[in-house]
Amino acid sequence: MLRASRLVPLIAIVAFAPRGVTGQSRAGRITGTWRAQTAEGPREVVVRPDSSASYGEETVRWRLIGDSLYLAFGDEWVGYVVSARGTQMTVSGGDLEEPMKLKRIGPPTPRPDSIPVPPPPPMARKSETLTR
Numbered sequence: 001m002l003r004a005s006r007l008v009p010l011i012a013i014v015a016f017a018p019r020g021v022t023g024q025s026r027a028g029r030i031t032g033t034w035r036a037q038t039a040e041g042p043r044e045v046v047v048r049p050d051s052s053a054s055y056g057e058e059t060v061r062w063r064l065i066g067d068s069l070y071l072a073f074g075d076e077w078v079g080y081v082v083s084a085r086g087t088q089m090t091v092s093g094g095d096l097e098e099p100m101k102l103k104r105i106g107p108p109t110p111r112p113d114s115i116p117v118p119p120p121p122p123m124a125r126k127s128e129t130l131t132r
Contacts, residue, residue, distance in 0.1 A: 033109060044105070072121055
């Protein structure tokens with residue numbers, strides 16, 4: 001059992017740790033290769049720990065803030081609500097007409113060196129179309 005004197009520093013470390021330290025565990029829940037069933041057939045999305053995500057020929061940058069997933073499209077961030085548990089993830093809001101369900105089918109594939117991660121737009125340029 002943890003003593004209270006040891007618990008307080010542990011809480012302080014987690015609460016004041018740099019985003020990279022605490023963000024990794026949250027980001028880890030969405031990294032991987034995901035498959036969604038769409039009207040056009042199955043589609044795969046690769047979410048990498050380097051903040052890049054690819055689908056088809058497109059590669060974008062992503063940020064996870066709480067339960068909001070932001071994808072950089074051009075010079076603007078588009079926000080979505082994300083819920084991930086185990087091998088299942090649901091993405092809603094943003095420009096989606098209805099929630100999209102995805103299944104993790106494996107780890108993320110490496111991004112080829114020939115495909116750069118797009119520069120991030122300022123976070124002030126966020127689309128406020130999140131719905132909960």
